[in-house]
Amino acid sequence: AQKVTQAQTEISVVEKEDVTLDCVYETRDTTYYLFWYKQPPSGELVFLIRRNSFDEQNEISGRYSWNFQKSTSSFNFTITASQVVDSAVYFCALSEEVSSGSARQLTFGSGTQLTVLP
């Protein structure tokens, strides 16, 4: 069975601080996908990143960066120089591969509520 653990329920930081959101996963599959989503107070889920299990390269997108460590089954997310608009619930999710390149339904972590204070 698949499982995603986000041990940090809530995090508060002051604007411009860096913050790392932890994600640890469990799966028996050799091929799988990892995702991060942002859910602002308005409720919609915003797709941030998708990473497959064979690509362990870290990725940077603007102020966002992701650290995928297969050896520790972790896929952590760092926001650099945080801003108030980053305040949201962040979900890490895991999916097995149905066919080549295609993920299927997601197993979500419990989410981390990030509050960035001005």
Added chain:
Amino acid sequence: SAVISQKPSRDICQRGTSLTIQCQVDSQVTMMFWYRQQPGQSLTLIATANQGSEATYESGFVIDKFPISRPNLTFSTLTVSNMSPEDSSIYLCSVMRQYTGELFFGEGSRLTVL
């Protein structure tokens, strides 16, 4: 990203009634998923809806309570039947874009049952 429209965005319903939520996608997609997010909780998959076949339900969810339709590759509906206050949740439609495997979500339908 895929454009996914859900209707209604929110509703307040009486116990015992049923509500149908619509999900419209701007492009053809193979797989559509329906999730539930109870207040303060994470997302739980209700079912997977493929065009031309019956939906596949996850453990704890049954067709009589959550009937789903998928008449074509751009549209699906989820009905929450005989509602009780415990059904108060956000219901989200999700689609997988073919060949890229990216999974996108609609803006959700926030349902309150009195």
